Amino acid sequence: MxxxxxxxxxxxxxxxxxxxxxxxxxxxxxxxxxxxxxxxxxxxxxxxxxxxxxxxxxxxxxxxxxxxxxxxxxxxDQELIKNTRNELARMQIRDFIRTMRQFDLDDDEILHLIQEIMKEEIE
Amino acid sequence: MNELVTCRNLTKRYGSKFALNNVSLSIESGKIVGLLGPNGSGKTTLIKILNQLITPTSGEVLIGGSPLTVETKAKISYLPDRMCLGNWMHVADAIDFFADFYTDFDRSRAQDMLDKLHIRPSDTIRAMSKGTKEKLQLILVMSRRASLYCLDEPIAGVDPAARDYILSTILNNYDPDATILISTHLISDVENILDEVIFIREGSVLLQSSVDDLRIQNGKSVDHVFREVFKC
CATH class of the missing domain: 1.10.10.10 (Winged helix-like DNA-binding domain superfamily/Winged helix DNA-binding domain)
Incomplete structure (x- = not known):
């Protein structure tokens, strides 16, 4: 990489x-x-x-x-690796939410969009 | 960390023009240091003084605590900003020349690097491109086991691929106990390999800082900071 x-x-x-x-x-x-x-x-x-x-x-x-x-x-230590992964994921999600709020989306709208896009990604 | 280079109140004057004006600085061993400044700021003057090619008007220079002598010279490997080898030389002559001059020259290391670039011992310097000459000279200089490497504009005037080669050659031959002083104004190309930078303008040191501190303080690349400091 x-x-x-x-x-x-x-x-x-x-x-x-x-x-x-x-x-x-x-x-x-x-x-x-x-x-x-x-x-x-x-x-x-x-x-x-x-x-x-x-x-x-x-x-x-x-x-x-x-x-x-x-x-x-x-x-x-698999547990430690998992914790690190979760911590990094939290950081990414925090950044994402901050950006979405800057777009003036409310929390329901954000959640709704996430679910919608997740469904699309599966198909 | 111990101090490898110490300059105290170093001044070099040509007539009424100060090439270096009361420069005091110290450089530790085990670092890659960028000596950064616009053309005519005194970079080459400082490097030439360290290599005893010119003598300061006043002030003091110490290498590993000793004043400049033949002994300190033996510990410094110097890449001049122009070709220092005769045009008539073959690569083999240049290697012999370095091996004769410097006891710390590692012939097999140089040979390995030249082989990888398909530069043959029978090649003459006259027939080489600018980029190949730069690479040859750098390989010779980096094949010494010195305490201090002074590289004056090692990447000026060569193409980006040759620059990458030169920078990786510097890194791959870098002994963690040695210090490398690189003078350049091509900052974005070198800033990722530097520990420290010294900004120099009109013969005076403006700033000496660790690269990471500079980035944290300014939230910008060293290249950006340089452009702001030296804005014309």
């Missing part, structure tokens, strides 16, 4: 989001070994220091853990 970084926000924050997405969508499986900092940095065309910072942040959140000599791995 391409990294698609924009320049108007800190790179490390975007790297964290991208890696979280790769974990919750199963691009990286639970327990899987991550590529080295250098390889990830080269893939994303970013500074290894920035990638290091993003990975340290993911370690702090528990999604990734470091094994002293053998590198970094994705957590085996």
């Amino acid at each position: 391409p990294w698609n970084l924009t320049s108007d926000r800190p790179i490390y924050a975007q790297l964290i989001e991208k890696l979280q997405l790769d974990i919750i969508t199963g691009h990286y499986k639970p327990g899987e070994k991550l590529p080295s900092v250098r390889d990830l940095a080269s893939e994303a065309s970013v500074n290894p220091n920035t990638m290091q910072k993003a990975l340290s942040e993911l370690e702090r959140s528990g999604l990734v853990y470091a094994q002293r000599t053998s590198g970094r791995f994705i957590t085996d």
Whole structure:
């Protein structure tokens, strides 16, 4: 998957989001070994220091853990992965609702539209 | 982090014109730093002083705490803003030249990179395109195991694909303990690989900041901030 970084926000924050997405969508499986900092940095065309910072942040959140000599791995904790996914979904939905309210739609209208479009998407 | 480059009250004057005016700054090791400013702002002057090609009018420069000497020179790998190799040279000559000059030159690393680009030892520099010359020179410079790399306009005048190649070569050869100082005015191309930026105008440092802090404070890209600061 391409990294698609924009320049108007800190790179490390975007790297964290991208890696979280790769974990919750199963691009990286639970327990899987991550590529080295250098390889990830080269893939994303970013500074290894920035990638290091993003990975340290993911370690702090528990999604990734470091094994002293053998590198970094994705957590085996399915619950944590699920929680992260739900948190990201909540963020997206909050943004979406905010935009819809800017369009001056009331909550019933928003819900109605969502249901309508979901039905269309199934067909 | 330890301080790798220290400049104190550095001034370079040509007649009545100040190329650098009382510049004080410090650069830590383990960083990729962008030296950004418009044409004629003093970027090349600063880099030439670090490489002892010109001497400051006044002020002090320390590399790893020591004043500039032959020893500090050996720790700095320098990419000039123009071709420094003779037109008559073959690639093999250029490699020998670097290997003779610099004990920290890694010949096999250079050879590997040149092979990947299909640049042959028998190729002459005269027959190369501007982009290929830039790549050759960068490969030689990045094949040294230096503490400080001073890259003066490494991506100026080459096409976008060659720029990508040059930036990835810089990243792939970057040793986390070393510092890379990149001077350029092509900011949007380099800003994603920088830790820090130094803005320089008319010989004075306007700002030195981490790239992420700059983005958080302004909610804009470094390129945008630069355009605002240097608006004509």
